[in-house]
Amino acid sequence: MKIVLPSGRLLEDSISVLRQTIPGLTIEKNRELTHSNGNHEVLLAKPADVPTYVEEGADIGITGRDVVHEKSPDVFVPLSLPFGQCRVSVARMDEDSTTPRQMDGYRIATEYPSITREFFRSLGVAIEVIVVDGSTELAPSAGIADAVVDVVQTGNTLAANGLVEAKTILESSALLLVNRISQKTQFDRVNELVYSIREVVKNGS
Amino acid sequence: MNGNWINQSTSLSTVARVLRQNYDLWNYREILLPAIEEFEDELDKGTKFTDGMEFYVIKPDITSQILARLTDEKRRKLFYISEVLDGDTSGNWQFGAEYIGGDDLWMVLEIISSIITGLESLGIKDFFVDVGSKQVWESAISDIPDLREEVFSALYHRSFDLIDDLDITEEKKDQIWQLFNYRDKRCSYDRLNKILKNLDDERVFADFGTVRGMPYYEDLTFEIYSPGTGSPLGYGGEYTFFDSDACGFAFNLESVLEVFTGLERMERKKIGGPTKEKLTEAKNRIESGVPVEVES
Numbered sequence: 205m206k207i208v209l210p211s212g213r214l215l216e217d218s219i220s221v222l223r224q225t226i227p228g229l230t231i232e233k234n235r236e237l238t239h240s241n242g243n244h245e246v247l248l249a250k251p252a253d254v255p256t257y258v259e260e261g262a263d264i265g266i267t268g269r270d271v272v273h274e275k276s277p278d279v280f281v282p283l284s285l286p287f288g289q290c291r292v293s294v295a296r297m298d299e300d301s302t303t304p305r306q307m308d309g310y311r312i313a314t315e316y317p318s319i320t321r322e323f324f325r326s327l328g329v330a331i332e333v334i335v336v337d338g339s340t341e342l343a344p345s346a347g348i349a350d351a352v353v354d355v356v357q358t359g360n361t362l363a364a365n366g367l368v369e370a371k372t373i374l375e376s377s378a379l380l381l382v383n384r385i386s387q388k389t390q391f392d393r394v395n396e397l398v399y400s401i402r403e404v405v406k407n408g409s
Numbered sequence: 410m411n412g413n414w415i416n417q418s419t420s421l422s423t424v425a426r427v428l429r430q431n432y433d434l435w436n437y438r439e440i441l442l443p444a445i446e447e448f449e450d451e452l453d454k455g456t457k458f459t460d461g462m463e464f465y466v467i468k469p470d471i472t473s474q475i476l477a478r479l480t481d482e483k484r485r486k487l488f489y490i491s492e493v494l495d496g497d498t499s500g501n502w503q504f505g506a507e508y509i510g511g512d513d514l515w516m517v518l519e520i521i522s523s524i525i526t527g528l529e530s531l532g533i534k535d536f537f538v539d540v541g542s543k544q545v546w547e548s549a550i551s552d553i554p555d556l557r558e559e560v561f562s563a564l565y566h567r568s569f570d571l572i573d574d575l576d577i578t579e580e581k582k583d584q585i586w587q588l589f590n591y592r593d594k595r596c597s598y599d600r601l602n603k604i605l606k607n608l609d610d611e612r613v614f615a616d617f618g619t620v621r622g623m624p625y626y627e628d629l630t631f632e633i634y635s636p637g638t639g640s641p642l643g644y645g646g647e648y649t650f651f652d653s654d655a656c657g658f659a660f661n662l663e664s665v666l667e668v669f670t671g672l673e674r675m676e677r678k679k680i681g682g683p684t685k686e687k688l689t690e691a692k693n694r695i696e697s698g699v700p701v702e703v704e705s
Contacts, residue, residue: 259639387618
C-alpha cells in the first residue's frame with residue numbers, strides 16, 4: 205500500500221497513529237522522501253500536496269482539514285484524526301477595528317484563496333485576494349494587504365506581527381484521506397486499515 | 410488536448426463509434442443537442458455568459474439539457490455524445506444514455522447491463538459498478554431531519570469528517586459511519602438486492618458510500634470505475650421526469666480512454682491499378698461491406 209504523509213508538524217503524530225496499526229512502520233531520519241516498510245511504501249510530501257498524491261494514485265494519506273477544504277480533492281475522507289488542531293481565521297491589524305462584514309474592498313493576503321473567497325462571498329463582501337506562499341502575516345505590515353486569512357494555533361505569531369483574529373472561518377485537525385479507486389479495488393485491505401485506525405483513535409491511544 | 414491531439418481524437422472517435430453500436434443494439438436512439446442554450450435554473454454545469462440582454466449556457470450537463478427540452482413523459486431510450494464544460498473553457502467528453510418511462514427496476518438493470526456490454530465491446534473487462542441508494546440514507550437519518558442537508562453534503566463530498574462535526578450521539582455517528590463504509594454483494598435494501606441478484610455479475614456491488622450529488626437523482630445511483638484509472642469511468646442513477654421514472658448515466662470518455670488499449674484493426678483490401686478501375690472496385694467492395702485502402 206502506498207501511504208503519503210505530511211512533512212512538518214503533522215508528521216510525528218501521523219507516524220504515531222499509523223505505527224499502532226502497521227507494526228514496524230518506521231521513517232528513517234534522513235533526507236529521503238520515500239521509505240519502504242515491508243508491504244508499504246511511505247512517501248513524505250508537503251501537506252498541501254498530500255491531497256494531490258492521494259487523488260492521483262497513493263492509496264492513503266494524512267493532511268489537515270484546512271488543506272482538504274482549500275483543495276477540494278476528489279478523495280474519500282473516512283476519518284478525522286485527533287491531532288493537528290488549528291483554525292483558519294481572518295486577522296486584521298491590531299489598530300483596525302473592522303469586522304469581516306465591513307471589509308468590502310479589502311485586500312486579503314492568504315495561502316487559502318478558495319476558503320477566503322467562499323467565506324467572504326457567503327457574507328456578500330467583495331474583497332481582493334492576494335495569494336502568498338508562506339509568511340502571510342507579514343503582508344499587512346508590508347503594505348500589500350489590509351488583512352489576512354491564515355492558519356492559527358496559539359495566535360502568538362499573529363500578535364508578534366501586530367495582528368488580531370477577527371473571525372474563525374474553519375476549525376481544522378488532521379484527516380485520513382483514501383484514494384477513491386483504492387477504496388473500492390482494495391476494499392478489504394483499505395477498510396481493515398481504516399477500521400484499525402478508527403479503533404486507535406476511539407481508544408485515545 | 411496536447412500535441413498528440415490527432416491520436417487522442419481518433420481514439421475518442423473509436424470509443425464513441427463502438428459505444429454507438431452498443432446502444433444501437435440495445436435500441437437507443439442518438440440525439441444531437443445544441444451547444445448553447447438560454448440559461449435556465451434546471452441546466453447544470455456548462456459555462457454561462459451573457460450578451461448584455463440574455464443569459465446563456467454553453468455545453469451544459471446533457472441529462473439536465475434533455476430534461477429541460479422534453480415536454481412529455483413518453484417512453485424514450487436515448488443516447489448522446491457531447492462535451493460538457495466545467496464553468497470555463499475546459500470540459501469533458503461524455504457518452505451517456507437515458508431511459509425514460511419504463512419499469513423502474515428494469516431501467517436500472519438495462520442501463521447497467523448496457524454499460525457492461527459497452528465496456529466489454531471496447532475490450533475493457535477490468536471494471537466495477539458500485540450501486541448506492543439515496544433512500545437508504547433518507548431512512549437512516551429520518552430521526553435527524555434538521556441535519557439532512559449536512560449529512561448529504563458529507564456524502565456528496567465523501568467526507569466523514571463533516572459528520573464528526575454534527576451535534577448527534579456517538580451511536581448515531583457510528584451508524585452513519587458503518588453505512589458510509591458499507592460495500593458488499595448484498596445488503597438490507599430490497600430494491601438494490603434485486604438489482605444485484607438479476608445482474609448476477611461479480612463486478613457489481615452494493616456500496617452505500619456511493620451517492621451522487623446531482624440534484625435530480627432520486628434513489629439508486631451508481632459509479633463505474635477501473636483499477637486502471639484514478640477517476641471514475643462514469644456515473645448515473647435514477648430520477649423522475651414529470652410523473653415518470655427514468656434512469657441515465659454518462660461515461661467520462663477521458664477516463665475511459667485511459668483504460669482503452671485499442672481495437673484490433675480490421676483487415677483492409679488494398680486496391681491499386683488504373684484510376685477508373687480502382688474506383689469501381691473500391692465502390693463495389695464498399696457496397697459489399699468490405700473495408701478498403703485505395704492506393705493514390
